Amino acid sequence: xxxxxxxxxxxxxxxxxLFAIGIALTATVAVLGVILGMLADFAVKGGPELTWSFLxxxxxxxxxxxxxxxxxxxxxxxxxxxxxxGVPIGTATAIYLTEFARQDSWFARxxxxxxxxxxxxxxxxFGLFGVGFFVQFxxxxxxxxxxxxxxxxxxxxxxxxxxxxxxxxVVIVAVEEALRAVPRELREASLALxxxxxxxxxxxVLPNAVSGILTGSIxxxxxxxxxxxxxxxxxxxxxxxxxxxxxxxxxxxxxYHLYVLATQSPDVEATLPLQYAxxxxxxxxxxxxxxxxxxxxxxxxxx
Amino acid sequence: MAKEYPTKITATDFSMYYGQKxxxxxxxxxxxxxxxxxxxxxSGCGKSTFLRSMNRMNDLIDGTRHEGGMVIDxxxxxxxxxxxxxxxxxxxxxxxxxxxxxxxxxxxITYGLTLLDRRSKSDLEQVVEESLQRAALWNEVKDRLxxxxxxxxxxxxxxxxxxxxxxxxxxxxxxDEPCSALDPISTGKVxxxxxxxxxxxxxxxxxxxxxxxxxxxxxxxxxLMGHLIEFDRTRTLFTSPAKKETEDxxxxxxx
Numbered sequence: 001x002x003x004x005x006x007x008x009x010x011x012x013x014x015x016x017x018l019f020a021i022g023i024a025l026t027a028t029v030a031v032l033g034v035i036l037g038m039l040a041d042f043a044v045k046g047g048p049e050l051t052w053s054f055l056x057x058x059x060x061x062x063x064x065x066x067x068x069x070x071x072x073x074x075x076x077x078x079x080x081x082x083x084x085x086g087v088p089i090g091t092a093t094a095i096y097l098t099e100f101a102r103q104d105s106w107f108a109r110x111x112x113x114x115x116x117x118x119x120x121x122x123x124x125x126f127g128l129f130g131v132g133f134f135v136q137f138x139x140x141x142x143x144x145x146x147x148x149x150x151x152x153x154x155x156x157x158x159x160x161x162x163x164x165x166x167x168x169x170v171v172i173v174a175v176e177e178a179l180r181a182v183p184r185e186l187r188e189a190s191l192a193l194x195x196x197x198x199x200x201x202x203x204x205v206l207p208n209a210v211s212g213i214l215t216g217s218i219x220x221x222x223x224x225x226x227x228x229x230x231x232x233x234x235x236x237x238x239x240x241x242x243x244x245x246x247x248x249x250x251x252x253x254x255x256y257h258l259y260v261l262a263t264q265s266p267d268v269e270a271t272l273p274l275q276y277a278x279x280x281x282x283x284x285x286x287x288x289x290x291x292x293x294x295x296x297x298x299x300x301x302x303x
Numbered sequence: 304m305a306k307e308y309p310t311k312i313t314a315t316d317f318s319m320y321y322g323q324k325x326x327x328x329x330x331x332x333x334x335x336x337x338x339x340x341x342x343x344x345x346s347g348c349g350k351s352t353f354l355r356s357m358n359r360m361n362d363l364i365d366g367t368r369h370e371g372g373m374v375i376d377x378x379x380x381x382x383x384x385x386x387x388x389x390x391x392x393x394x395x396x397x398x399x400x401x402x403x404x405x406x407x408x409x410x411x412i413t414y415g416l417t418l419l420d421r422r423s424k425s426d427l428e429q430v431v432e433e434s435l436q437r438a439a440l441w442n443e444v445k446d447r448l449x450x451x452x453x454x455x456x457x458x459x460x461x462x463x464x465x466x467x468x469x470x471x472x473x474x475x476x477x478x479d480e481p482c483s484a485l486d487p488i489s490t491g492k493v494x495x496x497x498x499x500x501x502x503x504x505x506x507x508x509x510x511x512x513x514x515x516x517x518x519x520x521x522x523x524x525x526x527l528m529g530h531l532i533e534f535d536r537t538r539t540l541f542t543s544p545a546k547k548e549t550e551d552x553x554x555x556x557x558x
Contacts, residue, residue, distance in 0.1 A: 102365045185402040188360060189464070193415035193471060194392030203414075204404060 042283070046276025054277055063239065063261060064271055068278055070240050074251035075285070078160055078231075079221045081247060086164030087217045090171025097172070098179040099201055119169035123230040130162030130234035150248050154235030157247040162234050163227060167220035174219055178212020179205060215296045222289035226282060228255035238264060254282045308335035311475065311505040312357060317371035319352055319361065326352045328529045329371065334522075339497060339506045341516035341537065344526035344552070350509045353526070354477050357507065358394040359387055375475070388418075395468030395504075399480040401460035403452035403467075408444055411452045411463060415471035430470055438466035439496055458489025465496065475505045482515065494519050513553055517541050525549045 057067030093111070101108035135158050139151035151157075182205050190200040206213075237250040238260040244251045258278050261271045312334035319327040327349045334340045342350035352361065359380060361367045373380050380390055392415070403411050412431045416422055422430075431448065435441035440462045444455070452463055461481060468476060478497070482490040497506060497519045510516050516523050517537060524534040525548070533540060533549045544550045 104365065183402065185398060185400050186404065188363070188396075189398065189402045189404070189467075190414070191363065192358060192360065192391055192394075192396035192398075193418065193467065194388045195415075195418050196388050199418055203418075208405065 039283075042276050042280050046273060046278075046280045049273045049277035050280055055281070059239070059257075062266055063257070064265060064267060064274075068254065068257060068274075068281065070243055071252040071254045071257040071278075072281065073243050074156070074236075074240075075225060075254045077156060077244065077251060078163065078253060079225050081156065081160035082163040082167065082224050083217055083221055085160055086167050086220060087171055087213070089164070090168050090216065090220070091175050091213055093168075094172045094175035094179060095201060095206075098176050099197065099205065115169045115172050118165075119173075123166060123227055124232070126162055126166045126230040127232050127234060129165070130158055130230065134158040134161050135234060153248075154233065154250060155248045156235055156244050156251045159231040159235045159251075159253075160247070162230050163224040166227065166230050167224045170220045170223055171216045174216025175209070175213050178209040178216070181212065182208045211296050211299060215293045218289050218293040218296065222286050222293065225289065226255055226286050228253070228259055231256070254278060254285070258282065308338055310334065311336040311375065312507070313372070313374045314353075314356075315372040315374070317353075317356065317369065317373055319349075319356055319367060319369045321364065322366040326529055327356070330531045332524060332531060332534055334505065334507060336505050337501055337503070338521040339501045339508055339519055340522045340524065341508045341510055341520035342524045342526055343510060343513055343516050344532075346511065347528075348526040349529040350524075350526040351479055353531075354479055354507060354509045357475070357477060358391050358396060360396070362387065392419075392471050393473055394475045394477060395471065395473035397461070397464050397468055397476065397478045397481045399483050401457060401464050401484065403455070403460050403463055405451065405453055407449045408452045408455070408463065409448040411467050412470045414467065434466040434470040435463075437469050437500070438462045439492065439499075440466055456489075458485050458492060461485060461489065461493060462496065465493070465500075469500075469504075473504065475507065476500065478506065478508045480509055480511060483511065490515075513541075525552060527552070 054067040055072060056069050058069055059071075060066035093115075097108055097111060101111075131154070135152065135154055139153070139155075139158060143149050143152040186204050186208065187200055190204045191197070195203065231253065235250050236253045236256040238252070238256070240250070240252045258275060261275045261278065262268060265271045310333045312332075314330050314332045317327060317330045318325060330353060342354065344350050355361050356369065356373060357375070357380065361369075369381060375390075375394070378385065404414060406414070409427075409431055412434050413422075413427050416427065416430060432441060432445075435444060440459060443459060444463075447454075452460065455463060461484075465476075465481075482493050485493065494515065497508065500506060501521075508516070508520060520537045522534065523537040523540045525532045525540065525544075525546075527548055533544060533546045535545070540549065541553055544553065
């Protein structure tokens, strides 16, 4: 007579189960270990360099001494400008897709397909697109039309434009998700009171989707801040005497600075501590942005 | 039918399609002015679809189309020259789920008014008080008009939605199962309110609760599978229905 709740599984099946759990656990620990190990390595090797003056001083002696101030500032300018350019376009696209387009229409499906494809394009391709389209075509075109030479070279502006295109899918997907989270009943209540579609969007839908739009923007900024390949040819520079005075000037960038330190320095070995410290700053920036996005998103979900 | 009262809404051979699927079949009906007209029938019978055809809320769903006439006060609501926003201002709507905007009570009531033009503060305050009085909610909320409407109970929220609809001064109130999410006490209050409001508004009420239809309505229409089976004075329909389907439904033999 068997007790009512003993397992009917054979011993071999139970062993197999334990084995599977063991593998999953090992993999998890390994992933965690790699990340923590990496961070610890950065902290130990770059930590001592990470001082206030490192953040606030210009690099000296062919980037072999001094700080990263212009790169930090340049990265900030870049992501701000990128956000200003990309988020309104992305938000407008998401509004069109969720609020106006017929979901099964040929056009809406094409736009979605384009957005998904855009998300999968390697960033170096965006870099080439930036040179080809923004610098050569738009910039040179503007210069020819106006008879000056302001736009026809790589610059902060074209880098921001390139990154805006690159981060567009992130913004669109996040904002679409936020708009869809606004209950249909709220829209209907507004329309039933005589609001037009547009009034409903500005007065009811968007105010309820603000945190989602913010999340999208932050995710985009996080993605854009760490991107190097896409701006490689579009306007970054390895050394700058001062911060850019206009968006049409070249600028320094954290990710590119790291690349320069690691590959183009007269003495790569000597700059290692600087590289580690720069990495910490870059990672810190990206983590900070991602965590704030996660925080905002969880607040959005709770409502 | 319904000849004792002036007609407010007339549907003539009205049909509605969701893509290929026909949801309403040649509905003809006259809804009397300043009375309560109830639509009953099992889920999916088309009663809500018909209600939402009156203020063209079905326009919002991709792939719907209609045939036949839906005339309110001599105007075909589907006429191309009709401005849908203006139409909907004339026809208030209360939904199954009470959906206050995540704004203050005051802003909820004034939402419809501020869509058109700016009003003075005293003007708005007056409308807010009147509307809330009308929805029998004023005494409960007058001290917290500027608090969030989401802090109200379910029954209060539904009465707020009625006040919000009333605030734009409509002529018709469409109510789509307004009590189905409410407890019996709140339901009683809303029903009482419907009886009071019918002096001012033409009310069309969709309900799955036959007792409710019997309690508050003057006329009742019975829908089944997209057809209007029978439409008559409520007392007549419930006591001596003309059609076998109606009798089966109200005696609980199906649905």
